[in-house]
Amino acid sequence: SVGNNKVIHSILFSEGSMKFNVAVVLAAAALAAAPTDAFARPFGVFSTRSGLKMSATTTDEVVVIPTTPIEGMRPGTSGLRKKVEVWQEKHYVENFIQSLIDTAVDSNGGKMLDTIVVAGDGRYYNDEAIQTISNICAANGIANIWIPQGGIMSTPAVSAVIRRRTESGGGEDGEGIAQGGIVLTASHNPGGPGEDFGIKYNEGLGQPADEKFTDTLYQKTLEIASYKTVADSPDIDLNAPVGTKYQLTPTSAVTIIDPFQNYLDALKSCFDFDQLRKFGSSGFSILFDGMHGAGGQFAKRVLVEELGLPESSLMRCNPLPDFGKCHPDPNLTYASELVKKMGLKSDGSADASTDASTLPMLGAANDGDGDRNLIAGAGFFVTPSDSMALICDNYEAIPQFAATGLNGVARSMPSSAALDVVAEARNIPCFVTPTGWKFFGNLMSSKESFDGKDYTPFICGEESFGTGSDHVREKDGLWAVLAWMSILSKANEGVSEGEALVGVEEIVTKHWAKYGRHFYCRYDYEGVDSDAANQVMDIIRDNLVNGDASSVESGDADIKFVDAVEFGYTDPVDGSETSKQGLILNFELGPSGDPARVVFRLSGTGSAGATIRMYLEQYEKDTSKHGISAPVALKDLADEALRL
Structure with a gap:
């Protein structure tokens, strides 16, 4: 800027082997008359009238x-x-991203995407990968590449940007309508040198890529012969002010966008923030563990800045590349510090040495990318399956559902049937799907994408600490926390000042008394040799699924083996079929004949080796037995399953 009259931009660009320095001098009158941001756009020059920061690239x-x-x-x-x-390793990211872009083009009718989001959970190698991916996107002709300030965004926030951000509503920090998102995360897996890194793709409605997409992507990785990139491009300052643009090619630019606003708007469409703010100042207390993942900064923005809760409500909410050396999985084992502060033992039972009256009313944690959640009360752990059932049964407490009710709910097959019982009593359609949020995405998008039945408003979840709704197309840890705040707020309507507030334990135990308790537990065998893991599954399949159930002898007179099945799924929306999704062993217990089951499944979320998960579930209607800890209640069932 020379005085107030002239703006001078110097741009270096290449054409063949020749280099040119171009000085563009714009008179003040021309600047005032021309459209904002119109100047020398082919050369990557932008005016600052709209607040955009100039980047000479x-x-x-x-x-x-x-x-x-x-x-x-x-x-x-x-x-x-x-x-x-x-x-x-050399070419690894490049090969995968080129194959991903080629697949996205195929799914877009052969047309190159116009706009894409690139964001990560902040783990080690996040920033370097964003630079590489941006160059490949630009070289392939994607016009608008949106990167959140800091390079960090929770997975549900990425989905919100894809779903909610439009060309007219995008504001000064980005044009276009996002047609997809490249998310750099390994979710709840550890980060840092020697640990895990991952890349996933979200499609145009904000949902994880379906199996057709990922199968095509994999095939392209087997056939790739070259990839495109931008040579000697400048580094992108991920901490640059919102609105900063970097012109990587004459037709492709990176824009630094606000990480929070679209996601915050999505949450405000679901919950009454004024009511939650009022409840937060009326004796409610929370302790939220961000586990040094992407969700921490979003929790601070929502819980502290929007709802007015004290900063002491937060722990480990600053994102770190190695998650502070912790394993960012919000469960009883890895969220041990929060678990202890909530008056719990490592098995989820109450620590009798702790005075529950001194504890926070609600405890919660998110994982590395902010899509999973742990919920606990003072001295009381809530299983993810129970949490989902409770949210369904108390949907009137959540403005998102209060007016119209629920048109559908769904759970992953390994999750307990607690949701099914509530859905049947409430006359709500209930679906049981394979593990993977993409299956819920199809149900939520049935009308939007396939002109089918509308199942929204919709609640869904997995036993692996994932809960969500149709406000985005991903599980959402912070959404679950606000849902529980809303339930607690509703339960405490009419409680006089000075009276004890209704807590999590009271809400859950009343639910069990009404519907019965589904005792539930999961045991993981991690780092197993893949061939050996498959042999274990083959033994169960051959002996129990394909064998004669009547010939199976019981090792416990009170646990009768009924049958075994292999779970498969036909999608009611698009008709696609998914097979070999887990082996289910069904039992009947004692004289009552109450149902129980054990599920064996190979997990697909690790980075090395295999994990065999064993899920245990048994139903108990007798309220006198509801207070038993789950590991104790399920021990005999576990022993019988392992014997078989």
């Missing part, structure tokens, strides 16, 4: 790099996860 030529296929790039239930050193 080098627009170098697109180069094509020869490559060869790299084995092992088959995405799992939530993208591709590998040890970070694998991602750092």
Whole structure:
């Protein structure tokens, strides 16, 4: 800027082997008359009248790099996860992203995407990968590449940006309508050198890529011969002010966007923030553990800045590349510090040495990318399956559902049937799907994408600490926390000042008295050799699923083996079929004949080896037995399952 009269931009760009320095001098009158941001756009020059920060960048030529296929790039239930050193190998990120873009183009009718979000959970290698991915996106001709300030955004927030941000509503920090999102996360897996990194793709409605997409992507990784990138492009300052633009090619630019606003708008469409703010100042207290993941900064924005709760309500809410050396999985084992502060033992039972009256009313935690949640009361742990059933049964407390009710609910097959019981009593359609949020996405988008039945408003969840609704197309840890705040607020309407507030334990135990309790527990065998893990599944399949159930002898007179089935799923929306999703062993217990089951499933969320998960569930109507801890109640069932 020269005085107040002239704006001078110097741009270096290449054309063939020649380099040019271009000085563009714009008179003040021309600046006032021309459309905002119109100046020399082909050269990457932008006016500052709308608040955009000027970035003089080098627009170098697109180069094509020869490559060869790299084995092992088959995405799992939530993208591709590998040890970070694998991602750092030559051509690894480039091969995967080029294959991903080519697949996205195919699914877009052969047309290049116009706008895409690139964001991560802040784990180690996040920033470097964003730079690489941005160059590949630009070289392939994606016009608008949106990156959140800091490079960090929770997974549900990415979904909110894709769903809610439009060209007219995007504001000064980005044009276009996002057609997808590249999310850099390994979710609840550890981060840091020697740990995990991952990349997943969200499609145009904000939902995780379906199996057709990931199968095509994998096939392209086996056939790739080259990828495109931008040579010698400048580094993108991820901490630049919102609105900063970086012109990577004459037709492709990166814009730094606000990480929070679209997601905050989505939450405000679900909950009464004024009521929650009032409840928060009326004796309610919470302790939220961000586990040094992406969700922490969103929790601070919502719980502290919007709802007025004290900062002492937060712990570990600053994102760190290695998650502070913790395993960012919000369960009883890895959220041990929160669990202890909530007066709980590692098995979820109450610590009798703790005075519950001194504890926070609600305890909660998110995982690395902010999509999972742990819920606890003072000295009382709520299983994810129970949490989902409670939210369903108390939907009137949540403005998102209060006016119209629920048109559908769904759970993953390994989750307990607690949701089914509530849905049947409430006459709400209930679906049981394979593990993977993409299956819920189809149900939520039935009308939107397939002109089918509308199942929204919709609640869904998984036993692996994932809960969500149709406000986005991902599970959402912070949404679950606000849902529980809303339930507690509703339960305490009419409570006089000075009276004890109704807490989590009272709400859950009343629910059990009404519907019965589904005792539930999961045991993981981690880091198992993949061949050995498959052999275990084959033994169960051959002996119990395909065998004669009547010939199976019981090792416990009170636990009768009924049958075993292998779970498969036909999607009611698009008719697609998914097989081999887990082995279910069904039992009857004692004289009552109450149902019980054990599920064995191979997990697809690890980065190395295999994990065999064993899920135990048994139903108990007798309220006198509801106070038993789940591991104790399920011990005999576990022993019988392992014997078989």
